[in-house]
Amino acid sequence: MAQNRTIKAAWPVNKTSVNQFDPQSHSQPDHILHDGLPNRHVQPKPRHTQASHLSDTAEVVRQVAKKMGRARITWENPQSVLIITKPNDISLVRMTRELADWLIETPRYGQPSGITVYVDDKLRDCKTFCKKLNKHPERVDKLRYWTPEMVSLQPKLFDFIVTLGGDGTVLFASWLFQAFIPPVIPFHLGSLGFLTPFHFEKYASYLTHAMEKGVRINLRGRLTCTVYRHVSQTNANGTGHAPSLRQVKRNPITGKITVGEWSEETDYGPIPCFTTIPVEQYHVLNDLVIDRGPSPYMSLLELFGDDKHLTTVQADGLAISTPTGSTAYSLSAGGSLTHPEIRATLITPICPHTLSFRPTLVPDSMELRICVPYNSRNTAWASFDGRGRVELRQGDHIKVTASKYPFPTVCKDDQATDWFNSLSNCLHWNKRQRQKSF
Structure with missing residues (x-):
């Protein structure tokens, strides 16, 4: 019978005596046998990494989407x-x-x-x-x-x-x-x-x-568009008719403004504070269009994605479209043709003031927010599938997310055939006289 003894090795092991190991314990190292001797033949059990789990999950999602399209x-x-x-x-x-x-x-x-x-x-x-x-x-x-x-x-x-x-x-x-x-x-x-x-x-x-x-x-896919109106926070006397004031200070080196006690060395003192409340919600199949309306000035908008500032929009407007709406206003504004089964949101500027502001596709999982800043010269106007036109004043914004209510249309043949046929019939897509051979 083997005697219980303490094992000393070049690799770190439990310093307690081996007879204290519980054979049923899951915390026992894989390379230690029940008799306390190192196992030089048994390899550690393979474990799936998080990356492999993500890869497997992505493949499952692709297969599910493929089956849904053919169901x-x-x-x-x-x-x-x-x-x-x-x-x-x-x-x-x-x-x-x-x-x-x-x-x-x-x-x-x-x-x-x-x-x-x-x-x-x-x-x-x-x-x-x-x-x-x-x-x-x-x-x-x-x-x-x-x-x-x-x-x-x-x-x-x-x-x-x-x-x-x-x-x-x-x-x-x-x-x-x-x-x-x-x-x-x-x-x-x-x-x-x-x-x-x-x-x-x-x-x-x-x-x-x-x-x-x-x-x-x-x-x-459809888009859920929620309109938020800016309102003043309730002030000290509780009337709510005037914006409340908060003390802030600015870092003289970075210029960052933070909440804190104001001093004469800083350039900032009390500033007004506002909040926003949701007032309207629409589910659109084609697009949300935000434009300058009757104003002679171009629109000034701030575009956010997942609460991160993406860019400042200086243009006649902005079209936020679904893939279904890629053949509507977005196409006229220079946007890309996008198959309806692609889960994406199209961001298409309307007559931008910079030539580098090109149409962009982002995943529909990204939450977009389009804001009218307080220093904008004019208000903006929003329409939802060409309906429900509303005015956006300074401080208002619209939140855009993927709708949980898709729009199911019946296919005549299948998704791809119907879509390409519609491009050929409506746009005469890529139709020209064939080049003659030599």
């Missing part, structure tokens, strides 16, 4: 569909009536009739739309009318959405559903068709295939 969704006995169109366009009103009649009359899923159709409440008194309805009163139960208030309160009432119009109609659908939104099947009946790959002439085959065999979804 198909199916509806189990859909009950209702929402139709969004332009109620003032007579030709579209006729197409809306034709589509609603087909959806209601076509029997599905063992039922004698079709599904419930919701149309714009503005069509309730439209003679063109109700002309045929009056001859078939049995359809009244299947035809209902939606209002923006109802859509906002009950977004999950609808199984899917059909838009009849152009890209503006799709943007209007995004504006109506500021949180969750059902899948959207967009039909091309407008002037542009970046977002509308389906042709109305084949609506019956498209919708039948979608409801029976499922569809592939393109999850288009």
Whole structure:
């Protein structure tokens, strides 16, 4: 039997006697045997490093994103569909009536009739739309009318959405559903068709295939834009009508201003202090545009990313776009074409005062903040997908983050094919006469 003895070695070991080691203890070194002798044959167990974990996680995220792009969704006995169109366009009103009649009359899923159709409440008194309805009163139960208030309160009432119009109609659908939104099947009946790959002439085959065999979804990212207004901090008497004052001092060497007691040797004394409060929030599919409005002066904006100052913007304005919005205002301002599946935010200056201020893509995980500084000569104006135009005064700012509510559009073929087809059809992208051979 081996005797218990203390081991002395050139490498550091526990100085207590070996018989005090607990064989079941996880703190026992891998290179010490239970009898106290060094193990020269057993190697330490391999351990994953943090870097390898990060690499593995990144690969998992890529695979999940790839599967999401190729996944198909199916509806189990859909009950209702929402139709969004332009109620003032007579030709579209006729197409809306034709589509609603087909959806209601076509029997599905063992039922004698079709599904419930919701149309714009503005069509309730439209003679063109109700002309045929009056001859078939049995359809009244299947035809209902939606209002923006109802859509906002009950977004999950609808199984899917059909838009009849152009890209503006799709943007209007995004504006109506500021949180969750059902899948959207967009039909091309407008002037542009970046977002509308389906042709109305084949609506019956498209919708039948979608409801029976499922569809592939393109999850288009949106931006959450929160407007913050500057307000004065409550002053000493609690009225809150005047800014409170704080004593500060400036380092004469670095110029850094810090809170502290003011002295005659410094250039600073009490300064006013302000705070900001959120007042409005929008989820945009295309872009947030901040411009100089009617002012003759150029905009002066401060751009921050993750609370770090990125640059001072001196330009006519700034466009913060999604990849979907890369073919809108951002493109006209010189921004890059960006595939909708890329998770990025586009920063595009509008007529910048410096030629080196080029369009930039940043990850959508970065929180952006656009501020109007107090020393700006004029206010700024912001619009959200071309709507909700608001004035930003000195001290106001907008925080931009990736929205947790994506905008799901149904693919005609797949994400890549639909996108490149839209570039070719709408922009005539890279089309020219082929060079002749020698």
